[in-house]
Amino acid sequence: MSGRPDILFPLFGALEKLDGVGPKTAKLLSRIEIEKPRDLLFTLPHTGIDRRRRATIRAVPAGEVSTVEVVVGQHQAPRSAGRPYRVQVQDAETAFTLVFFHARADYLRRLLPEGGRRVVSGKVEIFDGMAQIVHPDHVLPVEEAHTIPDFEPVYPLTAGVTLRTMTRAVQSALERLPELPEWIDPPLRAREGWPDWKAALTAAHTPLSPHEIAPTAPARQRLAYDELFAHQVTLALARKTQRRGKGQVSQGDGRLREKVLSDLPFAPTGAQRRAMEEIAADMAQPRRMNRLLQGDVGAGKTLVAFMALLVAVEAGGQGVLMAPTEILARQHLANLQPLAESAGVVLEILTGRDKGAERRAKLGALAAGDIRILVGTHAVFQKDVAFHDLRLAIVDEQHRFGVAQRMELSAKGRGADVLVMTATPIPRSLALASYGDMDVSVLDEKPPGRTPVKTALVSMGRIDEVVEHLRGAIAQGRQAYWVCPLVEESEVLDLTAAEERFKRLRAVLGEDHVGLVHGQMPPGEKDAAMARFQRGETAVLVATTVVEVGVDVPNASIMVIERAEGFGLAQLHQLRGRVGRGAAASTCLLMYQPPLTEGGRRRLEILRETEDGFRIAEEDLAMRGAGDLIGTAQSGLPRFRIADLERQSALMALAQSDARKLLNDDPALETARGQAVRVLLWLMEQDRAIGLIKVG
Incomplete structure (x- = not known):
């Protein structure tokens, strides 16, 4: 697959070749990410005017x-x-x-x-x-x-570009449309009643009525499908490349797992059992596992992860669990230690803090195979860290990293199976978009023994009552988080807000009772403040949102979130999940500044109604849209120009199964349809996929 096919050249030329577009207009259009005729054609009208x-x-x-x-x-x-x-x-x-x-x-x-x-x-x-x-x-x-026209399409515009200029340029680009080979499976296209590619683009730009501008119009659906399908082919290629790397067959006899399960004071949920079975079945295959374990706050991912690590140990190998920060790695260690003791398995931790002789001793024991399970930060990937026989790498990706990093991780793993854990419930359409290269296990039941969290809305005017309530709770030995408002884009202001609140609470509750963590602190100080709270030395921890990252304090049973209306739904759900981890009845107080906007009120009410993270994520997606939901910049989530993930999630699922089937039947994309799909990948600028085909 040498270079871009000649047939696509008219779509990738200069914009200036189009009617009415000079250098000045071309420069203005680049502001809305239109740099070539292809981008212009994929910018569809958003409404129309009846003329x-x-x-x-x-x-x-x-x-x-x-x-x-x-x-x-x-x-x-x-x-x-x-x-x-x-x-x-x-x-x-x-x-x-x-x-x-x-x-x-x-x-x-x-x-x-x-x-x-x-x-x-x-x-x-x-x-x-x-x-x-x-x-x-x-x-x-x-x-x-x-x-x-009877019905004139209206395009997204940028300052200095009129609708007339835009319409003329689009018409001129439509005249240059090549006839492209069909990449959609013919029975699927017939079933859906979709036009061919050229007809679909022409129809989308010359709508005859408002119905033809809706996402449900056949031409629009087809173009959205093209985009989703190209993305899913890329992910399916990544998955195939990943699986082609020889995996190892890790089959355990179950003795260690049975021992741990029989020592547990409770039985695992159905969802946990199902996930354990899916993971064990993957690990027993000769190809490499690439699975996502997705669970809501408190759904019991730790136990499932440990069972997977035990499969590696039973099979005679080693497992590693990586966390994004040292404090989280230590927390995993504390959670896993009792389970490891009951299985009689040697578990160790390795972080950047290990130095000198101690580090050398750990590395020696790891290389000799004496340490069976290692917990650590990304420091476990340094050059001098060698495993005796690494079978499974688990990544606790509190902040997701994209497909590229996952591929890097597996390259490093010498054939090790990979399990990625995430505590963010993701709606199905988004999970397919961000993790379509992976197989997914979902934990959607809460284990027994977790007390529901009572959620209440309180106006900021009643802050003195809240502080009094806290004073009483502290006297009874309870602990609380106090999360300060997010100030628009400014860490400095976040910091001032947190410090002000910290001073006021100390004045009321006493100097020793209140701690502070915020984003500007050196990591060591942050860890120390967290650790004091964990040990119960401080009763109230004032924080900016840094606490949402998984630190467990079972005694903390109150969560106060100030100006909660300024936070996203998923973020509020994560914050609330920090309490309700022990036996005490827990409360979450959402403090808001009236008057609330419609959206702000809706978010707070959804939280009050439900603790189901998947339902919350679906609502969040409907309210905010896909890009915002997972912060497009850091998620590796593609930006779709036509497809709408909120309203077209069924198309995404269809695209995934179609892409996987295609690569199963035609792994090198050599058939007529395979060749057409290559053209589609170039058209959609899926450079990564093109690279993978070259490798293939």
């Missing part, structure tokens, strides 16, 4: 667009600068005025000669009881009026 011809504007409500044939009457030039230029006109039933600001008289007299017939189209307004159209969008001689 069907009417006999008269007489019954047209103000604010509506009207297209009508008129006889041009008298011109009234402005008496002083800054006043408008007016032209009287008469349609079949009524007279009205055309109004122009800053216009040249000679130009208007040519455009609208007195006594001439013209077709004008624009928004009707009422001024001083008289109908008028200010700056009509179209003024044409009657014989040219057929060039005004």
Whole structure:
């Protein structure tokens, strides 16, 4: 697959080759990420204007667009600068005025000669009881009026680019459309009633009614599918490359797992058992596992992860669990230590803190195979760390890293199986978009023994009552988090807000009782403050959102979130999940500043209604859209120009199964359809996929 196929050249040329686009317009268009004809064609109209011809504007409500044939009457030039230029006109039933600001008289007299017939189209307004159209969008001689479409598409625009320029450029790009081979499976296309690619693009840019602009219109669906399918082919290629790397067969006899399960004070949930079985079955295959373990706050991922590590140990190998920070690695160690003791397995931790002789001793024991399970930060990937026989790498990706990093990880793992854990419930359509290269296990049940968290909404005006409530709870030996508001984009202001709150709470609750963590602190200080809270030396921890990252303090049973309306739903859900981890009844107080916006109120009410993270994530997606939901920049989530993940999640699932089936039947993309899919990958700029085919 040498380079971009010649057939696509017209779509990847310079914008300046299109009608009406000069260097200046091209530069303006690049602001909305339109740099070549292809980008322009994938920028579809978002609404349309009805410009069907009417006999008269007489019954047209103000604010509506009207297209009508008129006889041009008298011109009234402005008496002083800054006043408008007016032209009287008469349609079949009524007279009205055309109004122009800053216009040249000679130009208007040519455009609208007195006594001439013209077709004008624009928004009707009422001024001083008289109908008028200010700056009509179209003024044409009657014989040219057929060039005004009945339904005119409206495009996203940028300052300096008019709708007319955009429409002309798009029409000119449509004239250059090549005939491309069909990459969609013919039975699927027939079943869905989708047009071919060229017809779909043409129809999407020349809609005849509002129905043809909706995401459900066949042409739009087809183009959205192309985009999702290209993305899923890329992920399926990544998955295939990943699996082609020889894995190891890790099959355990179950003795260590049985021992741990029989020592547990409770039985695992059905979801946990299912995930354990899926992982063990993957590890027993000769190809490499690449699985995502997705679970809500407190769904019991730790036990499932440990069972997977035990499969590696039972099979005679080693396992590693990596966490993003030292404090989280130590927490995993504390959670896993009792399980490891009950299985009689040697578990160790390795972080950047290990130095000198101690580090050398650990590395020696690891290389000799004496340490069976290692917990650590990314420091476990340093050059001098060698395993005796690494079978499984588990990544606790509190902050997700994309497909590229996952591929790097498996390259390092010498054939090790990979399990990625995430505590963020992700709606299915997004999970397919971000993790389509992986197989997914979902933990959607809460283990027994977790107390539900009572969630209440409290206005900021009642802050003194909240502080009093806290004082009473502390006297009973309880602990609380106090999360300070997020200040727009400024860590410095976040810091001031947190420090102010810290000072005020110390004044009321006592110097020793209150700790502080915020994003500007050196990591060592942050860890120390967290550790003091964990040990119960401070009763209240004032924090900016750094606490949402998984630190476990079972005794903390109160979560106060100040100005909660400023946080996202998923973030509030994660924060609330920090309490309710022990036996004590827990509360989460969402403090808000009235008046709430509609969206702010809706978010807080959803939290009050449910603790189901998947439902919360679905609502979040519906309210905010995909890009915001997982922070597009750091998620590796593709930006789709046409597809809409919120409304077209079923198409994403279809695209995934189609892509996996295609690569199963035609791994090198050599059949006629395979060759067509190669063209699609170039068209959609899926460079990573193209690289993978080359490797293939």
